Each structure stands twice: as C-alpha cells, then as structure tokens.
Amino acid sequence: MFDLVCIGCGATYQSDAVIYTCKKCGHLLEVRYDLANINITRKDWQKRPISVWRYRELLPVAGEPVTLQEGGTPLYHLKRIGDELGIKELYAKHEGMNPSGSFKDRGMTVGVSMALQLGMKSVACASTGNTSASLAVYGAKAGIPVIVLLPSGKVALGKVAQALMHGAKVISINGNFDRALEMVRDLCETKGIYLLNSVNPYRLEGQKTIGFEAIDQLNGEVPDRMVLPVGNAGNISAVYKGLIELSELGFIDKMPMMTGIQAEGSQPVVRAIKENLPEVIPEGSPETVATAIRIGAPVNAEKVLHAIRMSKGTADYVTDAEILAMQRDLAQKEGIGVEPASAASVAGVKKLVEAGVIDHDERIVCVVTGHLLKDPETVIKQCAPPIECGATLESLLSALQL
Ligand SMILES: Cc1ncc(COP(=O)(O)O)c(C=O)c1O
Numbered sequence: 138m139f140d141l142v143c144i145g146c147g148a149t150y151q152s153d154a155v156i157y158t159c160k161k162c163g164h165l166l167e168v169r170y171d172l173a174n175i176n177i178t179r180k181d182w183q184k185r186p187i188s189v190w191r192y193r194e195l196l197p198v199a200g201e202p203v204t205l206q207e208g209g210t211p212l213y214h215l216k217r218i219g220d221e222l223g224i225k226e227l228y229a230k231h232e233g234m235n236p237s238g239s240f241k242d243r244g245m246t247v248g249v250s251m252a253l254q255l256g257m258k259s260v261a262c263a264s265t266g267n268t269s270a271s272l273a274v275y276g277a278k279a280g281i282p283v284i285v286l287l288p289s290g291k292v293a294l295g296k297v298a299q300a301l302m303h304g305a306k307v308i309s310i311n312g313n314f315d316r317a318l319e320m321v322r323d324l325c326e327t328k329g330i331y332l333l334n335s336v337n338p339y340r341l342e343g344q345k346t347i348g349f350e351a352i353d354q355l356n357g358e359v360p361d362r363m364v365l366p367v368g369n370a371g372n373i374s375a376v377y378k379g380l381i382e383l384s385e386l387g388f389i390d391k392m393p394m395m396t397g398i399q400a401e402g403s404q405p406v407v408r409a410i411k412e413n414l415p416e417v418i419p420e421g422s423p424e425t426v427a428t429a430i431r432i433g434a435p436v437n438a439e440k441v442l443h444a445i446r447m448s449k450g451t452a453d454y455v456t457d458a459e460i461l462a463m464q465r466d467l468a469q470k471e472g473i474g475v476e477p478a479s480a481a482s483v484a485g486v487k488k489l490v491e492a493g494v495i496d497h498d499e500r501i502v503c504v505v506t507g508h509l510l511k512d513p514e515t516v517i518k519q520c521a522p523p524i525e526c527g528a529t530l531e532s533l534l535s536a537l538q539l
C-alpha cells in the first residue's frame with residue numbers, strides 16, 4: 138500500500154494518478170508506503186537474488202515487472218586508490234554494469250512497469266544520454282513507443298547509438314538539457330505521454346535500491362558516507378529516501394552522510410549547500426566534459442538539499458581535469474571503466490580527503506554511475522593512439538622496442 142505525497146504541502150494522491158508534481162502547490166511528489174504493514178525482514182530479502190526486485194515490498198509495481206535483470210551490480214574495494222588516499226574502506230558501486238550501462242536501468246524497470254500498469258501508451262524523456270538509452274531499452278522490452286529529446290551535439294556517442302538502435306524516436310534539440318526537459322514536460326502534458334525523467338516519483342523508487350544493495354554487500358554495515366555525482370539530482374535523493382525507509386523499518390541504525398559531487402562548470406547544488414541557500418539557483422550555461430551532469434537547473438533541487446542537509450553530508454565540485462584524471466586512475470589502477478561523470482564521485486572523495494573534510498577512517502561508498510564505453514570519444518582523446526606496425530615479427534619487436 139502506498140500513496141503519492143507532496144513533499145511541500147503533504148497533499149496526497151492515489152497511486153493510480155498520472156501526476157508528477159503537486160496540483161495544489163507545484164512541489165515534487167514522493168511515494169510513501171504504509172511501512173507499519175510491510176511484513177518483510179532483511180533475512181527474507183537476502184534469500185533472493187541480488188537485484189532491484191529483491192526489494193519489491195518497497196517498490197510500487199503490482200504485477201510482473203518489465204525487467205532485464207537490472208541491479209546486482211558489483212561493489213568493488215578500491216584498494217590502490219584507497220591506499221593512496223589513506224582510506225582503508227573505499228568502495229565503488231559500479232552501476233555501469235547494468236543492462237544499458239548505467240544506473241538509470243534501476244529507475245526504468247520500475248518506471249516503464251508503472252507506465253504499463255497505468256495504461257499509458259507511449260513514454261518520453263529529455264536526456265543528456267543515459268536516461269534516453271535506458272528508456273529506449275526498456276521501451277523495447279515492454280513494446281511501447283519511446284520519444285527522447287537530446288541536447289544537440291552534447292550527448293556522448295555510445296548513448297546516442299543505444300537510443301537509436303533500440304528504436305526510440307530521437308529528437309535533437311537546439312538547446313541544452315534543461316530546455317529539452319521543459320519541452321518534454323510540455324509535450325507529455327499536452328499529448329498524454331508518460332514522462333520518465335526523474336521528476337517521475339516512481340522511477341526514483343527503482344534507483345533507491347543502490348543503497349539497499351550496497352548495505353547488503355557490506356554484510357549489513359552502513360557506510361559512513363555515500364558519494365554520488367549530481368546532475369538532475371534524482372539519484373542521490375532516491376538513495377537517501379530508500380535509506381530513510383530502511384531506518385524506519387528498523388533495518389539500519391544510522392544514515393550515511395550523503396555527499397554530492399558536481400563539475401566545476403555546472404555546480405548549482407554545490408553553491409546552494411556552500412552558501413546555505415534556501416533553494417538551488419539555476420545556472421544558465423552549464424559546461425563540463427562530463428556531459429551526463431551538464432545540468433544547470435536540477436529538477437530534484439528540493440529533494441537533494443533535504444537529503445544532504447538532513448544526513449549531515451556535503452557537496453563539492455571537481456574540475457574537468459580532476460574528473461578525467463580519476464577516470465584514468467579507476468581504469469588503470471583498479472580495472473574499473475567508467476564514464477567521466479561517474480569518476481566525479483571518486484575525484485570528489487580525493488578532494489575532500491585532501492581538504493580534511495573526509496576522515497581517513499570513514500567507510501565510503503562511491504556510486505560510479507555509467508560505463509566507460511558510453512563516451513568513447515572522451516576516452517580516445519586522453520590516450521595515445523595504437524602503435525602502427527607491419528605484419529612481421531621484426532616490425533613487432535621494433536614497435537615494442539624489444
Ligand atoms: C553517468 C551519470 N552520472 C550521474 C548522473 C547524475 O545523476 P542525477 O541526475 O540523478 O543527479 C547522470 C545523469 O543524470 C548520469 O548519466
């Protein structure tokens with residue numbers, strides 16, 4: 138049993154309403170369960186395979202979900218990078234190992250399942266790339282038409298390729314992501330299409346399972362800190378919400394400090410946290426090599442400020458150079474291939490440890506959000522090209538300088 142509840146005025150809407158923000162005050166909505174009547178234990182969950190659907194008592198879908206076995210992603214111990222930073226327990230939850238290569242799949246398995254449950258006939262999103270790739274994949278699985286709006290020239294190649302190949306109608310907008318999101322919201326409102334950006338409260342329910350899994354993978358230990366890259370700010374807000382639910386169920390006895398990392402050229406949330414502003418002031422022209430988080434007007438602004446402040450976390454920015462350096466470190470020192478936005482979380486830890494904000498004895502889980510191959514162009518630009526070689530052993534030895 139659950140309702141949709143406005144986080145501003147507390148107005149309640151029934152679970153079958155197709156609604157994204159409060160009709161009375163315009164604030165965001167969240168799914169609220171009747172936790173007192175949920176009969177499940179952590180042990181029951183642990184008997185099931187690790188995946189989004191392990192936690193189905195805390196998800197809104199009633200029937201069979203549209204699933205491609207999302208979740209159950211590895212939690213890697215970052216041994217070398219941790220040693221360099223003097224942190225014994227530094228982990229990366231590799232969300233790039235989801236079916237479409239990003240955490241968005243956790244949201245889409247729930248969001249697209251809800252679209253069908255609500256009788257919707259088509260779905261849409263605006264995207265910096267991963268949301269569109271994931272929606273195209275789950276739309277294909279569900280057999281429902283998909284429309285995606287992308288900021289022209291600002292989406293990594295792998296993500297566009299996925300949206301096209303999985304059969305979405307791909308529209309390239311002459312404007313940035315924030316404008317594309319405004320446009321798709323209008324489109325969905327006008328044409329009765331189901332909106333699957335993170336303003337959709339059901340989609341975020343799937344994403345909260347990142348936190349559930351991390352704790353299960355740490356044998357029930359709650360991390361002191363969870364660090365996530367922040368763009369539209371849905372993911373960090375979702376993880377926080379999920380952990381509050383675990384706490385209310387009595388499954389955990391503390392909350393991690395939620396820590397959001399943005400890029401220097403796109404840091405409205407960081408500014409709001411550092412300057413203790415009551416709300417996030419949008420940035421007009423966000424810019425960063427990490428195109429996934431090139432977002433100036435995060436739609437989940439209210440939720441992320443609440444999550445960071447209530448958990449006594451923090452937010453900071455990293456430069457593009459720091460992001461790319463950590464992308465290389467993760468690849469070459471840990472064998473973990475992530476896209477630039479994902480490396481921002483670990484780069485943020487490095488910065489905050491060096492600044493003395495993060496203690497060396499903290500247990501830290503960084504969420505690395507998308508796979509290396511999403512953005513091959515940024516990878517190629519950073520690496521020396523292959524060494525050309527004739528087809529003889531002599532040429533090979535010469536090329537290898539052996
Ligand atoms: C790879 C990647 N990392 C991080 C983010 C940021 O997540 P959020 O928008 O939920 O803050 C996104 C997309 O938004 C993304 O695609």
Ligand SMILES: N[C@@H](CCOP(=O)(O)O)C(=O)O
Nearest residue numbers: 264265266267268334335369
């Ligand atoms: N990085 C995102 C931006 C859209 O965020 P959403 O969570 O609101 O869908 C993307 O991959 O498009």
